[in-house]
Every structure is written in C-alpha cells, then in structure tokens.
Amino acid sequence: MIVKSIQDIIPVPVEADGAVHAMKRILIGSGDGALLFSMRMFDIAPGGCSPRHRHNFEHEIYVVGGSGTLSSAGEEYLLHPGTSVFIAPDEEHQLRNSGTDTLRFLCIVPREYE
C-alpha cells in the first residue's frame, strides 16, 4: 500500500524542441511497484500545449482542472473538469490550454512507458 499527497511530489518539466511544454508528476509508477500501468499528472500553463505527437501505446486521460482543447486528425474536442479521453495507439494528439487557469489532467499509460 502506497499513499501519497500530490503536494509532496516534485514536478519535472516536460521538454520538447528546447521548450518546456508541461510539468509532470508521477503519482504511481514502476518505482511504487506498479505492475501494468502508471498514473501521471500534467499541468499545462495558460496558452501552453503539449507536443503534437503519436506513439504506439494508449493514453487514458481525466481532466481535473482548467479548460482547453484536444486536437486529433483534424478534429477538436473541448476539455473541462470531468472530461475523460481514450487515445488509441498511433492516434496523433495535442492538448492545449485555452483557458486562464492551469490545465491539469491525469494521463495513465502502460507501465513500460513511464
């Protein structure tokens, strides 16, 4: 049994192309004994976005705070607290904070990718 509070977890910057896109906290990962999947929390500042990318594993996302958009394959979806998302392997995706508060979301991935 491992119990943590998010304020005790030090965030690390997510960098791509020389810029910081988000801050990431690993809430539960392989270091905690996770067997199949890892749970991470991301914070994107207003105006910021994640890198547009794709990969061969799935994401499951839950938006905790803020608002924004998710774009994929020419479509745009709105993100609000309470939005859940399944991104299948190889689906291109990018999350953008279009609001005035931090966009905070959980993103669960197979353990071997975190």
Place this chain on the structure above:
Amino acid sequence: MIVKSIQDIIPVPVEADGAVHAMKRILIGSGDGALLFSMRMFDIAPGGCSPRHRHNFEHEIYVVGGSGTLSSAGEEYLLHPGTSVFIAPDEEHQLRNSGTDTLRFLCIVPREYE
C-alpha cells in the same frame, strides 16, 4: 479517440451483501477499446464505505473530491483531493467517507476486471 463528459455517463450502484456501497461510472473501459486498463469513477456518500475486500489485481486510485480514510492491514490512511494510492494485488482494503461531501475517486484496474 473517445471523449466523454462525466455528466453524460450514467452511474450504476455497487452492491455487496444487499446494500449499495457506492455509485460507479466507467469512464474508459473495454467498450471504448481500452487495451490494458480501465478507468472508473466512484462516489461514496457521507458515512458510507466500500466493501472490505482483497483481490489478485492492483488498484491505482486518485481522490478527486471529498475526504475519508483507507484502511488496510490495521493501518489507516487519510484521503483528500490530490491523494494517490497504489494497492498491490492481494492487499486487503476498504475506503470510508468520513466527511460531509461525496467522496469521489478514480480507480484504475486491469481491463479484464472491468
């Protein structure tokens, strides 16, 4: 890509021993194409608790709202928004709402169990 809002997902009661212990929403599951893990949201009313149980698969939990306690192996842990928990396979556990608001938490499990 599947995007849902929690208010559009109809909750189902979680029953054990003839009583309703919680309400459950499947945010992402096998019906959405989930490959390895499923994401569920549970609501426990003030004074309520989940059944005390154990099983041969892991939980990853994130508390979204309310407050309560998690008991396991004679220990008790406090739950608040921002608390994350890893429960390893075969660890006995029970969550209790000891506050005045709904205790709401995400619980991710291997896909074959949801």
